Amino acid sequence: MLCPNCGHDNDTAVLVCDKCKADLYDTLLDKIVTRKLRHKDTAELEQGLFTYRPIVIYVNGSDNPLAIERRPEMIVGRNEGDVTVTVDLSEYDAKDKGVSRRHLQMDATKRPIEIVDLDSYNGTYINGEKLIPERPYTINSGDELRLGRLVGRIYYK
Numbered sequence: 001m002l003c004p005n006c007g008h009d010n011d012t013a014v015l016v017c018d019k020c021k022a023d024l025y026d027t028l029l030d031k032i033v034t035r036k037l038r039h040k041d042t043a044e045l046e047q048g049l050f051t052y053r054p055i056v057i058y059v060n061g062s063d064n065p066l067a068i069e070r071r072p073e074m075i076v077g078r079n080e081g082d083v084t085v086t087v088d089l090s091e092y093d094a095k096d097k098g099v100s101r102r103h104l105q106m107d108a109t110k111r112p113i114e115i116v117d118l119d120s121y122n123g124t125y126i127n128g129e130k131l132i133p134e135r136p137y138t139i140n141s142g143d144e145l146r147l148g149r150l151v152g153r154i155y156y157k
């Protein structure tokens with residue numbers, strides 16, 4: 001990801017430039033919102049840009065990050081059968097990677113964000129550390145989040 005401040009080409013999507021330490025959240029967000037909302041009308045695009053600062057999740061191996069509006073009690077997992085979740089990871093091969101339908105709960109209105117593993121089949125990990133189910137853990141921007149074998153990185157401000 002190209003830093004608009006110093007022009008350094010960072011290896012991955014980062015929140016802070018590796019070279020000059022510039023804050024890259026807005027750069028990251030612009031890229032995503034532009035892509036996500038390309039087909040929507042201008043009013044909706046402007047609302048998307050200015051009324052909230054979403055959480056961004058980069059799933060390893062995918063160039064299509066998720067931008068998620070911050071809400072309390074969000075369920076992260078995958079839609080299947082009669083289960084409908086707030087954040088559906090199906091498009092990232094979540095089923096094959098062992099993500100449970102109701103895998104974890106996220107309170108994104110807290111600072112730092114809090115997540116609770118919902119006794120998922122293959123577990124939730126933050127920076128490689130396995131979470132004890134049904135217990136709240138804080139997750140910081142830039143942390144690695146793993147659900148089963150699906151690995152990603154979370155960014156927020």
Ligand SMILES: [Zn+2]
Nearest residue numbers: 003006017020
């Ligand atoms: Zn830079």
